[in-house]
Amino acid sequence: MMDKTWIILGASSAMARATARALAATGAGLLLAGRDAADLALIATDCRLRGARLAEAIPFDARDAACFAPLLARAAAEEGELNVAVFTGSMPPQAEIDGNPGLIGGVLADNFTGPAEFLHLLAPMLEARGGGSVVGIGSVAGDRGRLGNYVYGAAKAAFHTYLSGLRNRLGRSGVHVVTVKPGFVDTAMTWGLPGMFIVAAPEAVARAILRAARKRRNVIYAPFFWRWIMLIIRMVPEPIFKRLKI
Amino acid sequence: MIWKTAEYSGWGRALKVTGEIARPERRAELLALPAAPAFGLRRSYGDAATNGEGRAIDMTRLDRLLAFDPASGLLEAEAGVRIGDLAALFAPKGWLPAVMPGTGFATIGGCIAQDVHGKNHHNAGSFAQHVTRLTLLQHGELVEVAAGTPLFRATAGGLGQTGVIVSATLQMRPCNGAAMMVTERRAENWDEHLALLDASTATYTVGWIDGTAKGASLGRGIVEEAESSAGLVKDHVPAATVPMNAPHFALSAPVVRAFNALYYRRVPARGRTTVKAVGAFFFPLDKILEWNRLYGRRGFHQFQCVVPLSSAPALRAMLAEIAESGLCSPLAVLKRMGPGRAGYLSFPMEGYTLAIDFPNRDAARALIRRLEGRTVEAGGRLYFAKDSLAEGSPVRAMYPELGEWREEVLRADPNGDLITDLVRRLGLRSAA
Numbered sequence: 001m002m003d004k005t006w007i008i009l010g011a012s013s014a015m016a017r018a019t020a021r022a023l024a025a026t027g028a029g030l031l032l033a034g035r036d037a038a039d040l041a042l043i044a045t046d047c048r049l050r051g052a053r054l055a056e057a058i059p060f061d062a063r064d065a066a067c068f069a070p071l072l073a074r075a076a077a078e079e080g081e082l083n084v085a086v087f088t089g090s091m092p093p094q095a096e097i098d099g100n101p102g103l104i105g106g107v108l109a110d111n112f113t114g115p116a117e118f119l120h121l122l123a124p125m126l127e128a129r130g131g132g133s134v135v136g137i138g139s140v141a142g143d144r145g146r147l148g149n150y151v152y153g154a155a156k157a158a159f160h161t162y163l164s165g166l167r168n169r170l171g172r173s174g175v176h177v178v179t180v181k182p183g184f185v186d187t188a189m190t191w192g193l194p195g196m197f198i199v200a201a202p203e204a205v206a207r208a209i210l211r212a213a214r215k216r217r218n219v220i221y222a223p224f225f226w227r228w229i230m231l232i233i234r235m236v237p238e239p240i241f242k243r244l245k246i
Numbered sequence: 247m248i249w250k251t252a253e254y255s256g257w258g259r260a261l262k263v264t265g266e267i268a269r270p271e272r273r274a275e276l277l278a279l280p281a282a283p284a285f286g287l288r289r290s291y292g293d294a295a296t297n298g299e300g301r302a303i304d305m306t307r308l309d310r311l312l313a314f315d316p317a318s319g320l321l322e323a324e325a326g327v328r329i330g331d332l333a334a335l336f337a338p339k340g341w342l343p344a345v346m347p348g349t350g351f352a353t354i355g356g357c358i359a360q361d362v363h364g365k366n367h368h369n370a371g372s373f374a375q376h377v378t379r380l381t382l383l384q385h386g387e388l389v390e391v392a393a394g395t396p397l398f399r400a401t402a403g404g405l406g407q408t409g410v411i412v413s414a415t416l417q418m419r420p421c422n423g424a425a426m427m428v429t430e431r432r433a434e435n436w437d438e439h440l441a442l443l444d445a446s447t448a449t450y451t452v453g454w455i456d457g458t459a460k461g462a463s464l465g466r467g468i469v470e471e472a473e474s475s476a477g478l479v480k481d482h483v484p485a486a487t488v489p490m491n492a493p494h495f496a497l498s499a500p501v502v503r504a505f506n507a508l509y510y511r512r513v514p515a516r517g518r519t520t521v522k523a524v525g526a527f528f529f530p531l532d533k534i535l536e537w538n539r540l541y542g543r544r545g546f547h548q549f550q551c552v553v554p555l556s557s558a559p560a561l562r563a564m565l566a567e568i569a570e571s572g573l574c575s576p577l578a579v580l581k582r583m584g585p586g587r588a589g590y591l592s593f594p595m596e597g598y599t600l601a602i603d604f605p606n607r608d609a610a611r612a613l614i615r616r617l618e619g620r621t622v623e624a625g626g627r628l629y630f631a632k633d634s635l636a637e638g639s640p641v642r643a644m645y646p647e648l649g650e651w652r653e654e655v656l657r658a659d660p661n662g663d664l665i666t667d668l669v670r671r672l673g674l675r676s677a678a
Contacts, residue, residue, distance in 0.1 A: 012271075012272065014271060014307065036272065036274075038273070038274065039272045039273065039274070042273065042310050042312070043310065045310070045311070045312060045313070046310035046311045046312075049311040049313075049314050050311065050335060187271075188248075188269075188271050191248055191250055191269055192248040192249065192250035192251075
């Protein structure tokens with residue numbers, strides 16, 4: 001593991017932090033990218049003390065393409081296997097979006113266009129190195145549009161489709177792409193939301209993510225049982241589904 | 247910050263409250279919160295970590311290691327870091343937290359606020375005696391507190407009443423590796439048990455006591471002595487989770503009697519020495535996640551007292567009453583304590599401490615009340631981390647430095663924003 005480097009986009013999120021820690025324990029190098037510089041500095045120190053060969057905080061904002069180049073340059077300077085995990089995303093309450101549809105562009109940028117543009121810029125480097133993995137965090141919300149969060153869901157669905165295409169492309173060079181669809185995870189995003197059940201710990205999702213990357217799985221649900229829940233939800237015929245409030 | 251309304255409790259689950267909880271993920275979010283008492287993983291058994299009449303702050307996500315000096319063994323970490331994680335991470339590097347309680351799920355913040363002790367209390371003292379400095383959040387400001395100051399002494403064992411503990415610097419203790427060399431011996435009765443504890447020169451010493459044994463076997467148990475060791479051992483990871491509340495007969499008297507007899511005979515009569523993982527020795531119960539569900543929906547209480555060395559006969563009388571009651575659980579611990587304590591309200595005193603779990607039933611509550619009375623008579627003390635039933639005036643009398651503590655607390659939190667259910671129940675902050 002000593003020569004592996006992971007770029008973590010959106011590294012301040014609870015799921016990203018848990019993943020970074022698990023990687024730190026293996027001695028990996030970590031480029032922790034996100035917006036909150038003060039918090040990322042603390043996370044970087046934490047990861048170094050937990051065994052990371054390297055842990056650096058790097059500014060990254062999915063809505064600001066100007067910050068992509070310095071991060072790409074920093075990644076290029078690390079030799080060996082390069083990996084990336086994308087945790088960026090945002091989910092404003094649907095009611096807020098209904099009141100101000102101008103927010104939709106930002107939701108798309110955080111969950112889809114920003115990460116996709118970055119991954120597109122990174123892809124040639126991954127292809128040239130001929131290995132490593134891309135982990136994209138989607139969401140079960142992307143499997144079907146629902147009353148409660150369909151703009152977020154639409155952005156995640158777009159990201160799923162993008163990852164599927166990227167997998168098709170990068171697989172030819174030995175680079176593996178994993179799509180992760182978490183269900184309810186105990187993060188700031190779900191804290192205090194009504195209707196949460198069997199909420200998974202971020203550490204459990206992090207373990208599932210790294211296992212999926214290791215085993216070169218294509219699409220995983222985390223925890224696994226969401227595959228069956230979403231199968232049922234996808235099978236509900238649209239004439240019935242449109243009247244449901246789930 | 248979102249305030250989530252939830253039902254929550256301490257580890258014993260007997261006292262449940264509903265209240266609003268905020269869980270900051272980042273330092274800046276914590277600083278922006280209005281003053282409220284903080285909790286970690288709520289391993290205190292009673293109501294030390296709950297606030298049913300207001301809000302509370304969940305500190306578990308503020309759990310970053312901040313600095314470590316491998317030359318001196320000084321570690322700075324945020325309050326939400328778990329002791330068990332520190333042990334697992336640092337033991338292979340030759341360092342252990344100087345004091346570790348019986349569960350690795352206790353957080354650094356909680357260990358300071360209860361000034362917890364461990365199996366080495368007789369020679370290492372209490373947890374906060376190894377804290378060199380800490381950072382408190384008071385009125386939206388971060389305040390550095392050095393060991394030895396009155397504010398520090400009010401914070402160590404101070405039940406979170408001087409401010410939210412944000413981070414602390416711990417003096418770690420050198421160790422030989424991630425293994426423990428553990429010697430177990432049977433003690434056939436009370437006198438032998440005490441004699442083994444008194445004579446022990448080991449770094450870590452603790453007695454498991456069979457609370458169901460009566461008559462000539464009263465006080466029988468197993469004395470464990472351990473030293474840090476190098477070696478390759480299997481990691482101590484959770485093996486199972488108790489999935490739901492158990493029915494009430496799961497820990498009924500015949501089950502406990504049978505379990506205890508087997509547990510006692512597990513160690514051969516001549517004793518034995520084994521090598522265990524650090525976690526397996528210090529946190530044996532962490533192997534089973536959510537074991538508190540074994541006591542069912544009604545939860546349970548733990549009684550823990552310490553009495554002076556000269557009051558050993560009184561402690562024996564307590565154990566006899568417990569054995570006669572048939573209410574005891576398998577979890578009972580006897581230990582000789584040293585005098586070490588770091589704060590005005592720290593629990594330890596030189597003497598013997600007895601800790602026993604009881605299911606939450608009328609008869610058990612009545613028994614615990616009688617045991618509390620006996621503790622008062624013996625000149626002993628009850629432990630805030632365990633208590634859920636005591637009444638204010640006898641408990642306040644057990645802590646002679648309560649006045650000094652109150653003075654500091656009044657300065658630190660004049661409006662009483664940090665009062666918890668335990669502090670309210672025992673009237674710790676109201677002038678007696």
